[in-house]
Amino acid sequence: MTIFSKIVSGEIPCNKVLENEEFLAFHDINPKAPIHILIIPKKEYKNFQEVDPKVMVGLTKFTHQVAKLLGLDVSGYRLITNNGSDGGQEVMHLHFHLLGGAKLTWSHLSDSDSHKFL
Numbered sequence: 453m454t455i456f457s458k459i460v461s462g463e464i465p466c467n468k469v470l471e472n473e474e475f476l477a478f479h480d481i482n483p484k485a486p487i488h489i490l491i492i493p494k495k496e497y498k499n500f501q502e503v504d505p506k507v508m509v510g511l512t513k514f515t516h517q518v519a520k521l522l523g524l525d526v527s528g529y530r531l532i533t534n535n536g537s538d539g540g541q542e543v544m545h546l547h548f549h550l551l552g553g554a555k556l557t558w559s560h561l562s563d564s565d566s567h568k569f570l
């Protein structure tokens with residue numbers, strides 16, 4: 453069972469933003485932006501590569517609702533999913549990072565590696 457499934461079951465608490473039967477949104481414990489929300493399907497999928505594409509329809513609608521609730525639909529936001537080892541995924545339960553509340557910079561590569569791609 454992943455740590456996020458423990459959050460879904462209530463075994464571990466979270467700072468909840470929105471929930472329905474299939475999805476849950478809660479604040480990231482280590483925020484990388486003024487607003488940093490994690491959006492997950494309650495059912496465990498390892499990551500984006502493993503998810504049933506049909507789930508993405510509901511997840512998209514739910515993400516729109518979360519963004520609207522926080523006013524990010526107007527100010528803008530970034531939506532990220534880290535997939536696997538090179539993607540930097542730490543929790544093996546599909547989740548999307550919804551980031552906003554400030555003008556975000558774009559530094560997705562580590563400093564040591566970035567020169568190779570410039």
Ligand code: AMP
Binds near residue numbers: 479483541544
């Ligand atoms: P990732 O590196 O994409 O797998 O992201 C995992 C994210 O989960 C990180 O941003 C962590 O800060 C976050 N996280 C881990 N445990 C918790 C928790 N108990 N409550 C909220 N966020 C968490």
